[in-house]
Amino acid sequence: MSGIEIICTECGADALVRREPEYDGFKKVGELFFCSACGFLYASEDDVPFKTTNKTEIFTDADKIKPVTIFKDEELHKNCRYCNHYVFNPFAQRCDLHAKFVEATDMCDDFEKKEDLLSRH
DSSP states (O other): OOOOOOOOHHHHOOEEEEEEEETTTTEEEEEEEETTOOOOOESGGSSSOOOOOOOOOOGGGSSOOOOOOOOOTTTTTGGGGGBHHHHHHHOOETTTTEEEEOTTTOTTTTOBBOOOOOGOO
């Protein structure tokens, strides 16, 4: 199925094609194609002068935003949020090992990976 925009060969208008089903009794046998501007009937879909759409690429792969990496690979998942000593409270986040307030993205050399709560069952 092609597009809907045409340049009519009969009236020369920049118009839309109107598709109507063609029936033989109650059985659909095909489609009729008309110019929406002048009503000209085309013999078949192959005769309809559809507008070609040549899409021009504005942006290339070089223009895409490169992903931002905050942590180095060795630092990934080694921040306080994933540490066994991290205590989350709605009012404050603490490190039980160092007894101080921390942020979830803080890091320290005493990191211990938190046990997965789902694997204990």
